[in-house]
Amino acid sequence: MMNPTVSVVIPCYNYERYVGLALESVQRQRVAPLEVIVVDDGSTDGSARVIQSFPGVRYVRQDNAGHVAAFNRGYAESRGDIVLFLDADDLLEPDAIADIVGHWQPGAAKLQYELKVIDGEGDWTGRVFCNYPEGYGADTVRDEFQRHATYVWPVCTGNAYARAFLEAMMPLSVPAAPDGLLNTVAPLYGPVIVVPRVLGRYRLHGQNQSMHGTGANRMDVRFAKQIALRRGEFEALREHARRAGATLPAGNLLDRELVFLNYRLMVKKLGGRYADDHQDTVASLWRKSVALLFGRPFRFTVRVARLVWATALAISPKAVARALITLRFNRAELFKRTRRPAPAPLTPA
Numbered sequence: 001m002m003n004p005t006v007s008v009v010i011p012c013y014n015y016e017r018y019v020g021l022a023l024e025s026v027q028r029q030r031v032a033p034l035e036v037i038v039v040d041d042g043s044t045d046g047s048a049r050v051i052q053s054f055p056g057v058r059y060v061r062q063d064n065a066g067h068v069a070a071f072n073r074g075y076a077e078s079r080g081d082i083v084l085f086l087d088a089d090d091l092l093e094p095d096a097i098a099d100i101v102g103h104w105q106p107g108a109a110k111l112q113y114e115l116k117v118i119d120g121e122g123d124w125t126g127r128v129f130c131n132y133p134e135g136y137g138a139d140t141v142r143d144e145f146q147r148h149a150t151y152v153w154p155v156c157t158g159n160a161y162a163r164a165f166l167e168a169m170m171p172l173s174v175p176a177a178p179d180g181l182l183n184t185v186a187p188l189y190g191p192v193i194v195v196p197r198v199l200g201r202y203r204l205h206g207q208n209q210s211m212h213g214t215g216a217n218r219m220d221v222r223f224a225k226q227i228a229l230r231r232g233e234f235e236a237l238r239e240h241a242r243r244a245g246a247t248l249p250a251g252n253l254l255d256r257e258l259v260f261l262n263y264r265l266m267v268k269k270l271g272g273r274y275a276d277d278h279q280d281t282v283a284s285l286w287r288k289s290v291a292l293l294f295g296r297p298f299r300f301t302v303r304v305a306r307l308v309w310a311t312a313l314a315i316s317p318k319a320v321a322r323a324l325i326t327l328r329f330n331r332a333e334l335f336k337r338t339r340r341p342a343p344a345p346l347t348p349a
Contacts (some may be wrong), residue, residue, distance in 0.1 A: 005034035007080030011070035012088040016046040025091040041070040072171035090157040091201040109190035113199040120205030148256040218271025269321035277322040
């Protein structure tokens with residue numbers, strides 16, 4: 001495919017504060033997209049006014065039906081060879097589309113890249129996601145997927161999907177996180193290209209990552225929902241693999257992802273519940289975590305940090321474990337209270 005075209009699709013619900021910044025980041029692209037489509041999912045704030053103030057942006061309004069419905073509608077309205085779903089509170093770096101087009105390969109299912117993690121005010125938290133290990137590329141993805149049925153992939157904004165792949169998947173009927181299913185099954189449909197550069201910014205703020213609240217087992221419930229969602233994605237993966245005649249590893253695929261071993265361990269320590277939790281113990285989850293840390297590619301610093309975390313969590317009493325988990329999932333906010341970094345300029349990494 002020579003010079004593929006790119007559609008940017010932005011689902012938006014009540015993000016008046018951020019959607020204009022997202023659109024500005026698209027306007028600053030060194031290579032312009034074929035089209036920019038914003039699906040307003042029944043916003044009740046000033047989002048419509050902000051979106052419609054940008055010339056050339058296609059504004060699509062629908063009654064509030066949820067993020068997945070907006071995702072599906074945006075795809076249905078798009079025409080590009082490649083579709084990039086940009087969350088309305090995230091940003092693209094000015095070279096993003098140029099790099100996507102420049103690195104694209106015929107037959108690829110998708111391309112993924114690094115994201116800087118920023119806070120609600122746009123300040124860089126010091127984190128990069130996914131923080132790929134050295135040399136992590138399409139061959140690594142293929143090998144990891146064959147061995148573990150999974151690989152390292154970023155959240156929605158960090159991916160650009162081939163229309164040919166999306167045609168086989170859309171519309172989606174998942175309950176939430178539509179990019180999760182797309183990323184999970186993508187290697188069945190073609191190579192996954194990895195660009196180890198920061199091409200976007202992923203915003204963490206109160207509306208999309210709060211772990212606060214004093215309700216019973218608030219954190220437990222959130223982690224358990226994530227586990228259930230991932231279990232559903234793996235069930236869908238097995239069905240797609242069956243149709244494609246592909247072989248996946250036997251057993252519980254959740255055992256092959258460190259994140260979800262971590263979630264299960266945290267729920268266990270907090271006294272919560274999730275499906276088939278009777279099959280897990282704190283000790284078994286810790287052992288599986290250690291095995292993955294040394295069996296999958298991680299940067300050395302990441303491996304050490306996650307080993308320390310898993311061990312500290314496993315041996316901590318419940319009250320200490322709760323404090324550790326609360327601290328970990330609110331560290332950006334706590335950091336801002338003690339030190340406010342200078343805003344990161346929107347320039348190529």
